[in-house]
Amino acid sequence: MRRAVVTGIGVVAPGGPSREEFWQRITDGKPAIRMISSFDATPYRSQIAAECDFDPRQYGLTPREIRRNDRFVLMALACAQEAVTDAGLDTDAADGDRMGVSLGSAVGASITLEEEYVVASDHGREWQVDHRHAMPFLYQALVPSSAATEIAVRFGARAQASLVSTGCTSGIDSIGHALRLIQDGEADVMLAGASDAPITPITVACFDAIRATTPANDVPEQASRPFDRDRKGFVLGEGAAVLVVEELAHARARGARIYCEITGYAARANGYHMTGLRPDGRELGDAIGDALGQARLDPGQVGYISAHGSGTLQNDRHETAAYKRALGEAARRVPISSIKSVVGHSLGAIGSIEMAACALVIDRGVVPPTANLTTPDPECDLDYTPVTAREAVVDHAVSAGSGFGGFQSAMIFSRLTEAA
Incomplete structure (x- = not known):
């Protein structure tokens, strides 16, 4: 059976917009959780989140990419760029027919969809929305697979490009899908990972309704308490990670550094x-x-x-x-x-x-x-x-x-x- 290894890692996470800052943060055990800053969360039961300080321009994303894409797509593109660089992968010289994309997302372009609904419906006052007020790239927001397409276009990946959406296991399942494609001989290199930017009023309201998120707003950095007796629910976050998953012989042939094998x-x-x-x-x-x-x-x-x-x-x-x-x-x-x-x-x-x-x-x-x-x-x-x-x-x-x-x-x- 063909074997798959990890040769590159890219991360955008709360507390640090890069792989190294992410690693420092989690090993220091310093929570990157604060009061929600992207909208007024005071009406909600849970008012805190783990937000990313993310500027897509720092990753070389073009104004056109930034204009047409939701935040979750932009974070995925940034992670893919960091992972490809980390892997030393020359995508211009690579065989694009043997390179694919497998991306996961639970809620897709939730920020853009909510914002555009607010505009088109005049804050919900109009039952029949006026499409003329919606952005011209609304279709890309409606179809979450646009994130996989954007990565494929940017890096010239012409093997399978797909999006896996299995709720909170999407990030594992997308890498699992990449693993199977490599094992089956459908690709030699896969850009695999997941991205979500769900910190929006409707998402916060939905989790409030089922009381899944924590109401411990007074000390945000202490609110996420897995396995602790005093835990009260999870803290909503955002972020992305993309791995370069590569067939073992292919990675060795180009002298790639190998982090680990997916076994x-x-x-x-x-x-x-x-x-x-x-x-x-x-x-x-x-x-x-x-x-x-x-x-x-x-x-x-x-x-x-x-x-x-x-x-x-x-x-x-x-x-x-x-x-x-x-x-x-x-x-x-x-x-x-x-x-x-x-x-x-x-x-x-x-x-x-x-x-x-x-x-x-x-x-x-x-x-x-x-x-x-x-x-x-x-x-x-x-x-x-x-x-x-x-x-x-x-x-x-x-x-x-x-x-x-x-x-x-x-x-x-x-x-x-x-x-x-």
Whole structure:
């Protein structure tokens, strides 16, 4: 079977618009969470978010690209540029017929769609909207796959360009799709990742309605508390990450630096409830077990788990049960952490951001902490790496994701040995 490796990483995340700033932020365990600044959030139950300080002009994006694209597309383009540069990939000389794009997003161009509706409907006063007042690029906003198209055009990728939208597991599933295309011989290089910019009034209102986000607005930097007894819900975020995923022989032939190999990927659906989770963690546990089987790993070989760790009572307990189910007693010995405690929950994007973190953990030998974990929930009784990062040699890292709709996904990154 053809093997896939990660040769480049690009990240735009709260607290730092680059890979290195992101890494420094999550290993320092300093939450990048603040009062929402992009609109007046005072009418809402949850008024805080993990916002990105992102200027697309700093990434060389053209005025035309900026004019026609939503923020989530612009962040994806910026990440793709950083990843391609990091990989030392000459896209002008590359065979575009063997290069593709696999991008994930949960909510697409939510900012543009909401803003344009407000204009066209005169703040909702007109039931029949006047299309003449809408922007000329509204179709690109309506179709979230435009993000994959923009990346493909910019880098000349002419193999498959697709968008995966599976809720909060989109970021893992998009990389999983890229993996399968490489294994099947459909591409040699994939730009794979995810992006979401969901910090809008309607998104905040929707999560308020189901009481999923935290109302702890008084001290924003302490509000995201995965696995902590005092957690009250997740903190909405935004961001993006794109990885250069490359066939192993292709990467070696051009002398590329290799961060890690993708050794396992599996997904399940719980067929149970749109937002509810079974307490036994069966489906997530099965996805992890399947991924371990593909990687030919024993549970005791796992050196780190990047948890979904959203900070809701239901998810954190479900996830703890899933790890026990998949790893048995080894679950009590492996360090686990949730970087959502630092960068919030960027919906579909977070899975790719967490995969970027896994690649860096293997490369740099540091496990990021779960910030704000000061009083552990007794029902979340595993090693969730509270407050402080720790040094560790990690040869195999697992990332787990759980999303509305019953989606459950797991992916494994492994150190590539010289003998491999």
